[in-house]
Amino acid sequence: MKNKVQLITYVDRLTGGSFVNLKTMIDGPLAGLFGTVHALPFFDPYDGADAGFDPKDHTVVDPRLGSWDDVRALSTSVDVMADLIVNHVSADGVAFQDFLKKGAQSDYADMFLTYASVFPNGATEADLTSIYRPRPGLPFNQMTFGDGSKHLIWTTFTPKQIDINVHSEKGAAYLDSILTRFAEAGISCIRLDAAGYAIKKPGTSCFMIPETYDFLAELTHKAKARGMEVLVEIHSYYQDQIEISKKVDRVYDFALPPLVMHALFTADAAPLARWLEVSPRNALTVLDTHDGIGVIDVGAHADGRPGLLAPDAIHNLVETMHERSDGTSRQATGARASNLDLYQVNSTYFDAIGRRETDYLIARAVQFFAPGIPQVYYVGLLAAGNDMDLLAATDVGRDINRHYFKKGEVETALATPVVSALTKLIRFRNEHPAFNGAFSLVQPSRSELELIWKAEGQWAKLSVDFAKMAATISHTGPKGAASFAVQP
Helix, strand or coil: CCCCCEEEECHHHHHCCCHHHHHHHHHCCCCCCCCEEEECCCEECCCCCCCCCCCCEEEEECCCCCCHHHHHHHCCCCEEEEEEECCEEECCCHHHHHHHHHHHHCCCHHHECEHHHHCCCCCCHHHHHCCCCCCCCCCEEEEECCCCCEEEEECCCCCCEEEECCCCHHHHHHHHHHHHHHHHCCCCEEEEECHHHCCCCCCCCCCCCHHHHHHHHHHHHHHHHCCCEEEECCCCCHHHHHHHHCCCCEEEECCHHHHHHHHHHHCCCHHHHHHHHHCCCCEEECCCCCCCEECHHHCCCCCCCCCCCCHHHHHHHHHHHHHHCCCHHHHCCHHHCECCCCCEECCCHHHHCCCCHHHHHHHHHHHHHCCCEEEEEHHHHCCCCCCHHHHHHHCEHHHHHCCCCCCCHHHHHHCCHHHHHHHHHHHHHHHCHHHHCEEEEECCCCCEEEEEEEECCEEEEEEEECCCCEEEEEECCCCCCEEEECCC
């Protein structure tokens, strides 16, 4: 994986709807900014019940976006990352519809998980309440089969996303077919989506249990044999995330977004500093994603172990986000909107900090200097605000942060002072040789941080004072040491 800033985007929401347009933008207005593009699900259909995360056919590019040849063409400009949706398939897909029609006589019967198949001897109350799910309630939906019988189908996320038995013959063959197709299309990295939920075992949480690690190791081995790196997407307790990082190629640093925001809101950089001392070095760093701003990653463990932030600090963090966004994030979070998750606030990062441009650029500078490879969400790249019209149209909370950019909007945003300053930061992160070296951290005071990179006589340092909301980058250069302020 290139040590350069990455872009994560929907193909249709940034470019007007095709891989050809995305390549044109990467080669044109965004030239030189990104080493990798993570194209969010572009399979058939890309606009299903969960914005592409419920494809009917994971091995087919939705023809409205292009073809596998277009994906390969994009890979000649930048490395391409794609999602391998590990845990589930679409309820509308051929396999599950065949199972619904024929039941146990279906060729796909062993591919899907039912209450009875996971709990053949029944389940106790403790068995059911111990299952971890990111949304309220139990992970089952009652469905009627062709013969009129009713069964409880395992659905971790929504009734349109049907969990599969990844160890079944059909389930394993399905995942293998996706890996092969990806490799043929020139994809160099895959993200395992919802992988933490893939293994179900009675008497456990069914989330990141030991058997899950074994499965991830097996899947990673298969991907690497085809020349692809593996990124695992898991929201979890911070110490668990550190342990997960030791077993896979890459993880996300999901603790970083709330910790940076906490420092911006309170001028207390100590929790952020403590995390940066121990955070996984093989991480992709983020501030914003298509799934909102998570808070579970800085919270306490279910067994009582303390988190990176205390409960009252997390509460204040969330309330400050709602306040600074003028209440718009509250309208999209929790029970106020469908498709809710328990661990996230739905908002653009820019709106969540009150559209304060200097604060936003400081947050990005911290992200770019944090250990790992930075990934920037397309809405965050353009410093966009919450899309209340889209939220009103769909009543899906996460759509507040999934704007469809119209023709000309991208170019207009790129010309604004805040985005121009952000692209300058991106180019600096991509080009300065110090970022290929070693990271260190100094905390002169509770409100100050110095993030330092050094490599073979080259160095770059970010100095931040969260009390004064001021930051400076100093660095080596062709003509000696230089510096510039982080500001629009």
